[in-house]
Amino acid sequence: MGAEIEQLAGDILSHPRFQQLRMLVHHGPQNSVYDHSVAVAKAAYALSRRMRLSVEETVSVVRAALLHDFFEYDWRSAAFRRFLRRYSGLKRLLHMHGFVHGSIAAERARACFGLTERECEAIARHMFPLSPMPRTRIAWIVTLCDKTVAAREMTLAVRVYLSLACRKVFA
Ligand SMILES: [Fe+2]
Numbered sequence: 001m002g003a004e005i006e007q008l009a010g011d012i013l014s015h016p017r018f019q020q021l022r023m024l025v026h027h028g029p030q031n032s033v034y035d036h037s038v039a040v041a042k043a044a045y046a047l048s049r050r051m052r053l054s055v056e057e058t059v060s061v062v063r064a065a066l067l068h069d070f071f072e073y074d075w076r077s078a079a080f081r082r083f084l085r086r087y088s089g090l091k092r093l094l095h096m097h098g099f100v101h102g103s104i105a106a107e108r109a110r111a112c113f114g115l116t117e118r119e120c121e122a123i124a125r126h127m128f129p130l131s132p133m134p135r136t137r138i139a140w141i142v143t144l145c146d147k148t149v150a151a152r153e154m155t156l157a158v159r160v161y162l163s164l165a166c167r168k169v170f171a
């Protein structure tokens with residue numbers, strides 16, 4: 001399926017800024033934002049095929065899925081913590097990564113790759129219920145595939161952390 005994703009979004013996959021996502025750890029020590037985004041794009045492509053979407057809509061689904069987490073910062077970093085400290089109370093909560101990264105990714109995807117309004121909206125709303133509800137089929141597919149893939153990756157991450165902890169305890 002990698003070949004199909006390459007065909008539909010090769011310009012994104014090979015772009016230096018997208019390649020930089022390999023450096024950002026995401027769901028566990030063995031998973032980067034790049035790995036996660038490609039996995040979500042593959043799942044979204046498979047679902048689009050199963051739903052017999054048009055080529056045009058499938059292209060939109062794959063491009064939005066690839067860029068849904070194109071926020072380009074380390075949300076665990078001191079810099080992001082400093083950004084959050086500018087706010088307090090409810091405002092701080094609403095500026096936490098889970099709430100803001102969809103809109104940031106959408107803006108960056110639009111500026112860097114010229115995504116359409118519908119594709120950007122799918123990205124901006126993929127964190128539902130932390131973001132407004134998806135309104136299009138594209139947005140629902142990205143949201144659903146993101147959650148499914150993230151759950152799989154987080155389960156794997158928990159296993160990795162548990163095995164590391166067990167090794168320490170029984171060493
Ligand atoms: Fe996300």
Ligand SMILES: [Fe+2]
Nearest residue numbers: 036068069146
């Ligand atoms: Fe994601």
